[in-house]
Amino acid sequence: MSAPAETAETSSPHHELALEARELYRFYRSGEEETLALRGVGVRVRRGETVAVMGPSGSGKSTLLACLAGLDEPDGGAVxxxxxxxxHRPENERARVRARRVGVLLQSDNLIAHLDVRANVRLARSAASGTDRPAADELLDQVGLAHRSRALPQELSGGELARAGLxxxxANGPDVLLADEPTGELDGATEQQVLELLRSRAGEGRGVLLVTHSPRAIQVADRVIALRDGRVQP
Known part of the structure; x- marks a missing residue:
């Protein structure tokens, strides 16, 4: 059974939250035209919880994920x-927070082309500090890529690229993992494998938020947030 659609807010105590965003607004101007991409969106993700964000093209999903990850700045509200x-911090400070606390899995371009898979993971790991960072070889073994650790990104299949990106x-042992259509180009078996890996990370106490159109991804989520025209739908 798929998870029921809910509003973004929950009653979780603050200390259990991996992510909290309140009243996010984001608008873009082109000449005299103004587009409101986000209109007062609030999101909470508890530790150990998987949340799926769904909505039609242009609903604000990718803008929301960029603001949550600190890759873009909201015009109102806070994350x-x-x-x-x-x-609302300088880019270098946002980058430091992201390096310590956020894992971001995009639809593409998760890997540096001239580095092999193991070097990509080690580079991401080196950007963070602390003892909760898994070793590169351990991570690659967990995602089933130990045997491909010396491969360059262009030598990987679509499924291998998705798992390498994960x-x-x-690699930085993040508090929250944000994924944009993580299974969009995968076959059914590989999609299920990636979703199980994501769920296992939530089981370790991280928060997981997926932007997705996939029915399978929605089924593994604890909650579903529906966006339309930059607003959370009831």
């Missing part, structure tokens, strides 16, 4: 990761 504010996103 906190594990209690630390990432929004290993990179997890």
């Amino acid at each position: 906190h990761i594990a209690g630390e504010r990432i929004s 290993a990179v996103a997890l």
